[in-house]
Amino acid sequence: MAGDSDDLDKLFESVADGESVDWDKLEREAPDEESRAILRQLRLIAEVAQVHRSQVDETPDPESTAPVPVGSRGSGGGWPPPRLPHVATAPAPGEGGSWGHLLLVRKIGEGSYGEVYHAHDTWLDHPVALKLLKPEAESRVQPSDLLHEARKLARVRHVNVVTVHGADRHDGRVGFWMDFVDGETLAARVAKGRMSAGEAVSIGQEVCRALAAVHQARLIHRDVKAQNVMRAHDGGRIILMDFGAGEFVGDAVGSRAQGTPLYLAPELLRGESANIRTDIYAAGVLLYHLVTGSFPVEAASPAALVEAHQRGLRRRLRDERPDLPESFIAIVERAIDPDPLRRYGSAGEMEAKLAGEPITGPQGAASPRLHSGRPSLSLPRRAGAALAGAVVSIAFLGFVASRFFEVVLQIDRDFWLGFVDSFAIGMSGLFPYIVFWLFGGAVLALLAALWTLLPKVLARPLTRMNAWLVAADPTRLATSILLAGVVSCVMLNLVAYRELFAALYALRDLPAGGSVSSVDLAILGPDRNAVRVSHLLLSVYLSMLLGLAVWRFPRLETQNASSTVRMMKWGTLIVAFVVIAWDVMPRRILWETHPVVEFEGRTRSVIASTGEEPDDELFLYTPEEPATPGVRVRRSAPGLKFLSPRSLFQGTARETGLSR
Numbered sequence: 001m002a003g004d005s006d007d008l009d010k011l012f013e014s015v016a017d018g019e020s021v022d023w024d025k026l027e028r029e030a031p032d033e034e035s036r037a038i039l040r041q042l043r044l045i046a047e048v049a050q051v052h053r054s055q056v057d058e059t060p061d062p063e064s065t066a067p068v069p070v071g072s073r074g075s076g077g078g079w080p081p082p083r084l085p086h087v088a089t090a091p092a093p094g095e096g097g098s099w100g101h102l103l104l105v106r107k108i109g110e111g112s113y114g115e116v117y118h119a120h121d122t123w124l125d126h127p128v129a130l131k132l133l134k135p136e137a138e139s140r141v142q143p144s145d146l147l148h149e150a151r152k153l154a155r156v157r158h159v160n161v162v163t164v165h166g167a168d169r170h171d172g173r174v175g176f177w178m179d180f181v182d183g184e185t186l187a188a189r190v191a192k193g194r195m196s197a198g199e200a201v202s203i204g205q206e207v208c209r210a211l212a213a214v215h216q217a218r219l220i221h222r223d224v225k226a227q228n229v230m231r232a233h234d235g236g237r238i239i240l241m242d243f244g245a246g247e248f249v250g251d252a253v254g255s256r257a258q259g260t261p262l263y264l265a266p267e268l269l270r271g272e273s274a275n276i277r278t279d280i281y282a283a284g285v286l287l288y289h290l291v292t293g294s295f296p297v298e299a300a301s302p303a304a305l306v307e308a309h310q311r312g313l314r315r316r317l318r319d320e321r322p323d324l325p326e327s328f329i330a331i332v333e334r335a336i337d338p339d340p341l342r343r344y345g346s347a348g349e350m351e352a353k354l355a356g357e358p359i360t361g362p363q364g365a366a367s368p369r370l371h372s373g374r375p376s377l378s379l380p381r382r383a384g385a386a387l388a389g390a391v392v393s394i395a396f397l398g399f400v401a402s403r404f405f406e407v408v409l410q411i412d413r414d415f416w417l418g419f420v421d422s423f424a425i426g427m428s429g430l431f432p433y434i435v436f437w438l439f440g441g442a443v444l445a446l447l448a449a450l451w452t453l454l455p456k457v458l459a460r461p462l463t464r465m466n467a468w469l470v471a472a473d474p475t476r477l478a479t480s481i482l483l484a485g486v487v488s489c490v491m492l493n494l495v496a497y498r499e500l501f502a503a504l505y506a507l508r509d510l511p512a513g514g515s516v517s518s519v520d521l522a523i524l525g526p527d528r529n530a531v532r533v534s535h536l537l538l539s540v541y542l543s544m545l546l547g548l549a550v551w552r553f554p555r556l557e558t559q560n561a562s563s564t565v566r567m568m569k570w571g572t573l574i575v576a577f578v579v580i581a582w583d584v585m586p587r588r589i590l591w592e593t594h595p596v597v598e599f600e601g602r603t604r605s606v607i608a609s610t611g612e613e614p615d616d617e618l619f620l621y622t623p624e625e626p627a628t629p630g631v632r633v634r635r636s637a638p639g640l641k642f643l644s645p646r647s648l649f650q651g652t653a654r655e656t657g658l659s660r
Contacts, residue, residue, distance in 0.1 A: 011042060065508035100170040102130055102177060118180060121165075126164065127182075132175035150176035158213035160206050161338040162241045181241075186286070194321075197328040200290040201354050203231070204331075204535045206238035207286065208351030211279055213444045214240070215347060220274045220330045224282035226289055261302050266309040266338050269302075277340040280350060284335025291328075292320045298334055309338065393577065395419070397584050398426025405588040406608075408508040410630055415608035428582035435545075440543045445570055459616055462579075478568035481549045484573040488542050493582045497535050499523050505584060521623065522647040524590065532590055539583040546576035589648060594621075596643040599633060605648050609635075 011021070023043045030036045097104050102119040108129070109116035119130040150167045157163065167176035186203070189195070195203075207229060214221050221240070228242040254382065261269070265281035268274060288296050296314050299305035308314075314336075317329045331353050337343050344350040402422045406415070417425070493501075501521050507521070522528065553569035595606040599620060606620035619633040 001399055037499055040403055098265060099130060099132065099173070099175065100168055104130070118176065121177070127180040128177040129162075129180040130175055130177045132173050134175065155217045155219065158208035158210060160238055160240055162239050179239075181229045181230045181232050181239050183239075185227050186229045186290065189231065190226055190290060194293045195290045195413070197291060197324050200287050201328060203229075203238050203290065204283065204287050205212050205351050205354045207240065207283055208347040208354065210238070210240035211283060212351065215276050215279070220276070221279050221282075222274050223260060223263070224279055224286060225260045226286060227260075229286070232369070241548050259607035261305050262298065265340070267340060269309060270304045275340075276346060277343045280347065281340075282337055283347070283350065284332050287321075287332050288317055288336065292317070294320065308426050312338070387432050394426040394430055395423050396426070398422035398424065398579055400581055401425050401586075401588055404585045406503050408586075408589065409607060409621055410508070411608050411619055412630070412632065414617070415610060417608075425585070425588065429587050430580070432536065433543065433580060434641065435539055436537075437544055440540075442546050475564050475568075478553065478565045478572075481546075482568045482571045482575065485542070485546045485549070489575055489579050489582070492535070492538055492542060492579070497582075500532070500535075500586065500590075501615065504589065521649055526647055526649075536583055538578050543576045543579045546572055550576065592645075593645045593647050595645050598641040598643060599631075599637070600637060603643070604631065605646070607648065621648070 011026075021043075023039065027036050027039050030039060049499055081128075099117075099119070101122045103122060105120060106117040107115060108118045114131050114133055117130045117132070119128050120126075121128050150164050154164045162179050162181065164176055164178045167174070169175075207224070211221065211224070223242060224240070228240065230239045230241060231237070232239060232418075263282040263285045265278040268278055285295060288294075294315070295306065296317070297308050299308045317324065317332050321329075331350070335343055335350060344353070399422050402417045404427055405411075406417075479502055503523050523531070550569060550573050553565070553572070597604055597618075599618065602622055604620035604622045606618050607621045610617045614635055615636050618633055618635055620633055622631075
């Protein structure tokens with residue numbers, strides 16, 4: 001291959017286009033060492049080129065935190081990825097030295113495996129920050145890990161996130177260069193004195209915007225802290241830095257409590273997976289630190305820190321700074337709540353609270369808004385909207401139940417109910433649901449209280465399940481909820497309750513002069529009340545579960561404010577309403593009792609009337625009538641005698657000779 005220029009040209013084109021290349025196979029087939037050396041250099045160039053792309057096309061393997069090299073999947077390259085070619089390391093360049101086209105000005109930072117230099121880009125003539133892997137760290141950290149950090153940074157483009165410009169290897173050292181921020185870290189700023197609430201709110205908004213961009217790129221930062229946030233001297237812009245601990249969403253790294261312990265959420269210390277809410281917790285700790293100079297939970301060792309979290313030894317922000325505004329304290333306390341589900345569901349939600357609500361003082365005096373925000377709906381308007389929705393729902397349910405009753409029993413239009421009567425029927429149909437919902441809510445509240453008293457070992461599975469729900473893809477979760485609701489609704493009504501509706505529809509379609517004995521009406525009689533009660537209870541449970549899912553949908557929308565999640569929310573709400581309507585629809589036929597009269601030698605039920613006047617018309621119904629069962633008669637008709645009321649189909653099965 002060394003002398004085959006056409007093959008080399010094709011390989012160069014594949015590298016330039018970012019195509020998949022099976023490097024291991026090419027190296028095995030190379031005719032000599034010179035060709036293998038060329039292939040190793042091209043492979044390195046291809047891996048570095050991947051970092052330069054602002055969007056990462058491939059999805060990282062959940063079993064590895066290393067970046068995916070070109071050609072490592074689907075082409076025989078194997079997994080995990082091979083190590084980068086080893087090159088003898090050179091000593092660290094000193095100030096005034098160079099690394100490729102970058103001139104090193106001075107060292108500005110150092111970590112366990114990397115060091116950061118203020119450098120000058122001679123090609124573009126502007127300052128940059130260069131992060132290099134320490135020579136002595138290559139025995140512990142692969143160069144590909146440093147490129148992995150660069151790749152994560154390259155995936156995010158936001159004014160509040162440091163921008164990476166490139167990556168390379170020179171003089172045996174791997175590194176990448178990014179924006180040089182002329183400013184100070186928030187840790188340095190806090191060392192000069194704690195901040196006011198207004199200053200912390202302004203910083204918190206920009207940190208939340210940065211985290212929103214990071215999470216949108218399917219990344220978890222995992223190490224939000226004062227040392228990793230800088231404020232630029234030029235304009236005071238807040239910039240989030242250092243993605244060394246960050247991971248792609250879905251990476252299997254839950255057992256590693258990576259990051260700075262004092263900023264770690266308690267579930268991370270227990271070995272659970274990182275997610276958006278663990279970053280929210282760190283942002284809350286950052287705000288706490290900015291205004292107090294301390295941390296909500298402190299300890300002398302990691303083990304002691306875990307124990308402090310388990311015992312709930314958390315210092316309240318109100319005790320540390322009683323002069324702070326109530327609204328600011330509420331925002332911080334919610335962000336650092338030990339229960340992940342009580343924290344903000346997204347960085348955008350937390351930023352909206354910081355930006356959209358006035359900062360009120362301890363005595364309630366409001367201070368001006370620091371940033372304009374989208375005003376939330378006022379409590380009276382929300383109450384009015386809820387009341388209007390309830391009225392419309394009740395009216396619709398009453399209309400459905402009334403019209404179903406009138407159509408099935410073939411009642412003349414003159415006797416159809418008006419709005420007020422239909423609304424009352426809707427109220428009576430919804431009443432059992434309200435009672436059961438209140439009871440179910442009380443039971444759930446009791447279970448939640450008991451959950452807090454459970455031993456940690458017993459509560460851990462539920463906590464992990466909650467963490468899994470928080471970390472789940474919002475669109476998939478929303479779609480799954482809707483589909484589960486539709487399937488449950490169909491199974492409940494078309495399978496378990498099919499017999500009832502079959503009887504009602506057959507009764508509705510009974511031709512004039514037809515015999516009612518051709519219809520199996522046993523399901524409509526009181527003897528089958530147990531079946532109908534079971535249907536009611538199952539409808540209550542299903543509607544309550546769907547309602548709880550809809551109540552959670554706003555959190556999913558903050559994680560992924562897409563039209564799909566919004567459509568799934570309204571779809572789930574409609575399914576819950578259909579479940580209720582399907583149960584309420586036949587309730588007048590099944591549950592109501594009606595006055596009974598004796599007329600023309602037959603016992604009939606009064607199922608409708610035109611009013612309460614002495615000479616109003618009554619609509620009489622006889623289920624056992626062989627011809628049309630409905631008869632119109634005036635109340636003053638001779639021979640009309642009122643008897644005790646009863647349900648419409650009481651005794652129908654016996655009188656028609658039907659049995660079940």
